[in-house]
Amino acid sequence: MNTQDQLKKTVGEKAASLVQDGMKVGLGSGSTVYWLVRALGERMKQEGIHIEGIPSSIQTGEWANEFGVPLTDFATTKELDVTIDGSDEVDPNFQLIKGGGAALFREKIIAQAAEKLIIIVDASKMVKQLGAYALPVEILPFAWERTAYEIEKLGCVPVLRLKDGEPLITDNGNYIVDCPFEKIEDPVDLDQKLQKIVGVIETGLFIDMADSVIVGGSEGVTMKEK
Ligand SMILES: O=C(CO)[C@H](O)[C@H](O)COP(=O)(O)O
Secondary structure (H helix, E strand, O other): OOHHHHHHHHHHHHHHHHOOOOOEEEEOOOHHHHHHHHHHHHHHHHHOOOOEEEEOOHHHHHHHHHHOOOEOOOOOOOOEEEEEEOOOEEOOOOOEEOOOOOOHHHHHHHHHHEEEEEEEEEHHHEOOOOOOOOEEEEEOOOOHHHHHHHHHOOOOOOEEOEEOOEEOOOOOOOEEEEEOOOOOOOHHHHHHHHHOOOOEEEEOEEOOOOOEEEEEEOOEEEEEEO
8 A cells, every 4th residue: 555545544544533423424435535434334343333324426335335334315314413525635724626536516415414524635635725636517418518618717728527538427417527727816706606607516616614624644644623
C-alpha cells in the first residue's frame, strides 16, 4: 500500500471510531470511504455496536454489503446523525470540491440530511484556494452541449466526462462535465451562478456544509473543527 492509501486508511478508521451505537450514518463515496465502511463493519463485528447507513453510490452500497454494514433508506429515515465522506479539495473555510467519483448529487443529499458532516482526506486535498481540481458538475443529458455552453460563460471550458469512450452515466442517469476554473475566487457566487443554469442538476461545490475535517499527513491525523 502506498503512503497516500495508508493515510486514507488511517483517516477512514479514525472517522469510524467516532460513530456511536445506534447512529444513522450517511456513507460517502470514493477510495477513502472504502476504509471507513470496512472499519465500521469491523466495529460492528468486534464491539457489537449497531448502526445503519445510507450509501451515496451503488459502489458504496456494495461495500456496505460486503463488510456487513446494514443499510436503510430515505423512505424510512429522513435525518442522519452524521455523514462521513471524502473530498477532492478542501479550502481554509471548509468549502469543498467533490465529485471526482461522479457521486456528488447523492453525496450532497446525504450531507444535507445529516446533523454533522465529517470530511476525511489525506493532506494533499487541503488547498488555499479551490479550483486546481476541475469542478465536477452533474448535468442533464438532454441538451448537454447547451448547458456546457452556458457554464463556459462563467470562465472555463467544460469537458464531458467519458468512460470507455462513451459519456459517463451517473447513478442518477445524468452526465458529468469537469470544469477547469483553475482559481475559484468566490465559491459561493460561482455555485449560485451554476445553480441558475437550466440543465445543471447539481454542482460539486459543497458550500458551508462541512463541520469537521479529518486530515491525514506526515505528522499524523488531525481533526479540524469549524
Ligand atoms: O466526491 C467524491 C466522489 O464523488 C469523493 O469523495 C472524492 O472524489 C474523493 O475520493 P477519494 O477518497 O477516492 O480520493
